[in-house]
Amino acid sequence: MLEEALADAGVEPGDAVMIGDTTFDMEMAVNAGVRAIGVSWGYHEPQELFDTGASAVADTAEQLGDMIRGPA
Numbered sequence: 001m002l003e004e005a006l007a008d009a010g011v012e013p014g015d016a017v018m019i020g021d022t023t024f025d026m027e028m029a030v031n032a033g034v035r036a037i038g039v040s041w042g043y044h045e046p047q048e049l050f051d052t053g054a055s056a057v058a059d060t061a062e063q064l065g066d067m068i069r070g071p072a
Contacts, residue, residue, distance in 0.1 A: 019039065026054050037058065037068065
């Protein structure tokens with residue numbers, strides 16, 4: 001699904017970021033070669049998100065914005 005969205009948008013995996021709250025989101029990003037950022041206010045615990053490929057996990061929307069803009 002993510003690879004299809006990238007292709008439709010004409011975006012390379014290295015120029016994208018996947019934000020999600022489940023391990024499924026993190027796995028999808030890793031499999032597509034996209035940087036994965038988790039959010040702690042969703043369905044899965046932060047450590048689970050890290051374990052499945054999150055480069056970072058945000059606790060707030062402000063942190064998330066910083067993570068998107070900066071290196072992970």
